[in-house]
Amino acid sequence: MEVEMLGTTTTKTTAGESCVVCEQIKGMGIHLYTTFICEECERDMIGTDTNDPRYKYYLKQLRKITNPEICS
């Protein structure tokens, strides 16, 4: 699955953005506040059970996003 990155593919002119979760440059994804989550990680997170160790990892990564200012 994680094969075709940094390859020779220049099909997309958009440089992409750095995903906050996998920390790779991806072209497709969503924006959360000022950060970017790639499509794959977004799907992974949605599909990951809260008991899954990976879920904790996602939460940890997402904690970078939440800013003290945002708390109401």
Ligand SMILES: [Zn+2]
């Ligand atoms: Zn990602």
